[in-house]
Amino acid sequence: xxxxxxxxxxxxxxxxxxxxAIHLDDDGEVKDAFxxxxxLRGFEKFIEGRPAxxxxxxxxxxxxICPWMHHLSSxxxxxxxxxxxxxxxxxxxxxxxQTMAHINDKILHFFFLAAPDFVLGPDSDFAVRNVIGIVKExxxxxxxxxxxxxxxxxxxxxxxxxxxxxIAGVVGGxxxxxxxxxRIGLLTDTRTLLDFALFAMDFAKTSVFPKYEETIxxxxxxTTGFLGTVDDTGALQLYDGHLRxxxxxxSITDFPVNQYDQYLSEHVESWTYGKLPYAQCWEEGFxxxxxxxxxxxxxxxxxRINVSETIATSHAQGELEEFREKFGRPAQGTLLYHxxxxxxxxxxxxxxxxxxxxxxxxxxxxxxxxxxKAGRGVGSVEAPRGTLIHDYxxxxxxxxxxANMIVGTTHNIAPMNMSVKQAATTLIKGGVxxxxxxxxxxxxxxxxxx
Amino acid sequence: xxxxxxxxxxxxxxxxxxxxLNIGEPLIDILGLIDFVHMPVLMxxxxxxxxxxxxxxxxxxxxxxxxxxxxxxxxxxxxxEEMRKxxxxxxxxxxCATHGGLPALxxxxxxxxxxxxxxxxxxxxxxxxxxxxxxxxxxxxxxLDEKVKIDIILPGCPPNPRLIAEVIxxxxxxxxxxxxxxxxxxxxxxxxxxxxxxxxxxxxLENADFDPEKPIDDMRCLLEQGLMCxxxxxxxxxxxxxxxxxxxxxxxxxxxxxxxxxxxxxxLDMMNALASNGIDFKSVVDRRSLLRFSGAHGQLRQLPVxxxxxxxxx
Numbered sequence: 001x002x003x004x005x006x007x008x009x010x011x012x013x014x015x016x017x018x019x020x021a022i023h024l025d026d027d028g029e030v031k032d033a034f035x036x037x038x039x040l041r042g043f044e045k046f047i048e049g050r051p052a053x054x055x056x057x058x059x060x061x062x063x064x065i066c067p068w069m070h071h072l073s074s075x076x077x078x079x080x081x082x083x084x085x086x087x088x089x090x091x092x093x094x095x096x097x098q099t100m101a102h103i104n105d106k107i108l109h110f111f112f113l114a115a116p117d118f119v120l121g122p123d124s125d126f127a128v129r130n131v132i133g134i135v136k137e138x139x140x141x142x143x144x145x146x147x148x149x150x151x152x153x154x155x156x157x158x159x160x161x162x163x164x165x166x167i168a169g170v171v172g173g174x175x176x177x178x179x180x181x182x183r184i185g186l187l188t189d190t191r192t193l194l195d196f197a198l199f200a201m202d203f204a205k206t207s208v209f210p211k212y213e214e215t216i217x218x219x220x221x222x223t224t225g226f227l228g229t230v231d232d233t234g235a236l237q238l239y240d241g242h243l244r245x246x247x248x249x250x251s252i253t254d255f256p257v258n259q260y261d262q263y264l265s266e267h268v269e270s271w272t273y274g275k276l277p278y279a280q281c282w283e284e285g286f287x288x289x290x291x292x293x294x295x296x297x298x299x300x301x302x303x304r305i306n307v308s309e310t311i312a313t314s315h316a317q318g319e320l321e322e323f324r325e326k327f328g329r330p331a332q333g334t335l336l337y338h339x340x341x342x343x344x345x346x347x348x349x350x351x352x353x354x355x356x357x358x359x360x361x362x363x364x365x366x367x368x369x370x371x372x373k374a375g376r377g378v379g380s381v382e383a384p385r386g387t388l389i390h391d392y393x394x395x396x397x398x399x400x401x402x403a404n405m406i407v408g409t410t411h412n413i414a415p416m417n418m419s420v421k422q423a424a425t426t427l428i429k430g431g432v433x434x435x436x437x438x439x440x441x442x443x444x445x446x447x448x449x450x
Numbered sequence: 451x452x453x454x455x456x457x458x459x460x461x462x463x464x465x466x467x468x469x470x471l472n473i474g475e476p477l478i479d480i481l482g483l484i485d486f487v488h489m490p491v492l493m494x495x496x497x498x499x500x501x502x503x504x505x506x507x508x509x510x511x512x513x514x515x516x517x518x519x520x521x522x523x524x525x526x527x528x529x530x531e532e533m534r535k536x537x538x539x540x541x542x543x544x545x546c547a548t549h550g551g552l553p554a555l556x557x558x559x560x561x562x563x564x565x566x567x568x569x570x571x572x573x574x575x576x577x578x579x580x581x582x583x584x585x586x587x588x589x590x591x592x593x594l595d596e597k598v599k600i601d602i603i604l605p606g607c608p609p610n611p612r613l614i615a616e617v618i619x620x621x622x623x624x625x626x627x628x629x630x631x632x633x634x635x636x637x638x639x640x641x642x643x644x645x646x647x648x649x650x651x652x653x654x655l656e657n658a659d660f661d662p663e664k665p666i667d668d669m670r671c672l673l674e675q676g677l678m679c680x681x682x683x684x685x686x687x688x689x690x691x692x693x694x695x696x697x698x699x700x701x702x703x704x705x706x707x708x709x710x711x712x713x714x715x716x717x718l719d720m721m722n723a724l725a726s727n728g729i730d731f732k733s734v735v736d737r738r739s740l741l742r743f744s745g746a747h748g749q750l751r752q753l754p755v756x757x758x759x760x761x762x763x764x
Binding site: 079176364 | 521564580663
């Protein structure tokens with residue numbers, strides 16, 4: 001047998017451009033495996049010189065799946081540069097949109113991107129192993145999923161003008177208030193979505209996860225720390241709060257968002273455009289060694305579920321308790337990202353309803369007075385793919401002079417590489433592999449929803 | 451068998467693909483008429499064979515090819531050329547594909563400077579820019595038609611799901627798609643009261659003046675309110691509920707569908723539009739960002755490197 005490289009390209013059913021390379025030695029054993037991130041656009045450079053208030057409607061184009069998170073994280077950073085605090089209702093309207101956007105994202109990821117592996121099976125023919133295959137295999141479920149995702153997207157579009165690449169968040173608050181008619185409409189739709197979320201959670205727990213218990217426990221599983229956002233009581237937050245790093249042993253470090261640069265650093269490898277963040281505050285350096293990783297933490301759904309003490313809404317809290325009883329804290333199984341994603345789907349629906357039921361959500365005082373000035377602002381939110389940080393500095397005219405961003409997926413670049421290596425090493429022995437097995441290696445990546 | 455369709459994304463964000471999904475329930479009907487043979491966001495077809503042992507990048511033959519994103523590295527170019535070779539009709543989807551889109555803002559510096567900057571941020575460890583295995587960047591961001599022949603352009607950031615459905619359905623039915631040829635202003639219901647007293651335009655630092663309880667056609671034109679709005683020089687097509695999308699959120703247009711005429715220059719056209727309304731175009735801050743969606747085709751060129759005076763270095 002000759003040494004060779006298995007080239008899985010492109011990695012599919014993810015957002016973005018990546019390639020998996022599995023290097024086999026002369027005996028057909030896995031020598032090494034990599035996830036190469038193949039593209040970079042350079043947003044930090046080309047927002048230089050732009051009026052800061054325009055940037056939230058530029059950086060939303062970083063990601064077409066989570067544009068609201070970039071839009072709002074950026075707005076928070078610009079608030080900081082101009083030293084302005086949004087009005088209470090402006091703040092709530094932003095959180096509302098961010099939470100609604102989470103609903104769509106979870107439905108998209110679980111049902112459109114990940115589910116084909118579970119509903120049709122990891123070994124099914126690649127030509128049908130996709131959402132179109134689900135339309136044919138389970139037409140009623142598919143029709144319901146398409147309808148619910150569309151309902152969520154159109155709620156955002158109806159209220160905020162655009163669902164993809166939003167413009168309604170502005171420095172100081174929000175661009176338009178919510179009318180009572182809009183509030184009632186959104187509330188009705190979100191209640192429908194909550195019913196669907198509870199159905200999805202139940203469907204996964206009864207019809208999907210039990211079939212794959214062994215895979216869920218083993219595939220791509222590594223041992224790392226976790227990063228997320230919580231409030232002062234330690235409850236899960238998606239829009240605002242402080243950052244929390246948890247080590248694999250469960251110990252916790254909390255810090256304010258604007259000190260992120262004292263706790264996190266970004267390592268660089270020559271073979272990927274994706275940077276590899278690590279917890280420099282642990283003072284152990286950086287290593288992706290599977291048995292003794294150093295500085296490695298994960299972000300995204302499983303991370304948030306792990307770092308949170310509680311979830312402040314009732315159904316999601318119930319799910320958290322059940323999850324924790326079954327898998328412990330912190331749970332390390334990589335495919336548990338899917339389970340955690342559905343818990344967050346339930347939370348997002350419940351939280352959206354909570355916000356819509358608050359009296360001042362229809363207040364018309366939506367934007368604070370704003371004056372451009374020199375300053376620095378760090379904004380962060382929890383994007384579907386992880387903690388999203390925008391850090392800007394402005395000059396006296398309020399123009400951007402410098403920017404730094406750590407986007408959600410980036411936190412998981414090192415862990416994804418480790419999960420790929422773990423999966424490949426476990427699955428491929430003596431040079432024997434087939435399509436289904438290579439798809440399982442990709443499933444380890446898909447769990448992170450990159 | 452339906453009509454074979456292949457889809458690819460290049461220097462892009464996936465917003466165009468989400469816009470395809472946002473066709474919503476009619477998409478299920480459309481899926482009955484077409485067969486996707488390649489689409490990385492939803493399907494598992496691989497360039498180098500399903501076992502990853504191929505030597506050459508291959509995409510299956512298709513009648514219709516859809517490509518989002520511009521071209522910014524050698525892999526993008528290779529994929530685009532293969533799509534052109536394999537597809538009878540090639541559609542450039544979204545403003546990145548048709549005019550470079552937002553990522554073409556980097557053309558004022560060049561791809562190399564943009565990438566180098568990313569690896570020199572304060573939180574990044576000292577390092578070299580990655581160059582093993584990862585695709586080599588081109589000098590700048592290109593629109594698709596700068597590299598291959600394109601048959602249909604469908605701009606938008608994101609493109610309008612209704613128009614995507616119209617183009618696909620028209621191709622399946624063998625007729626010409628109906629795509630709007632007007633400007634955002636032509637489709638905007640806000641009240642225009644004629645040339646007013648506006649002499650300068652201001653930054654969007656305070657909200658527009660409007661009554662939220664009243665419909666959009668009760669609001670005065672944002673340009674007439676003194677806000678920089680690129681409606682006059684931007685292609686129509688974004689309207690979803692009777693008004694251009696941003697206007698319906700009471701926010702001015704920034705030109706995301708690109709120029710009204712395909713080869714128009716949104717910056718020069720906007721300067722002209724302002725001047726003909728008696729508005730001082732010097733009041734527009736950061737005029738180059740009027741090309742923020744259409745910087746390919748050589749519209750945004752590399753800025754001269756500022757030459758520092760010896761005195762400042764001392």
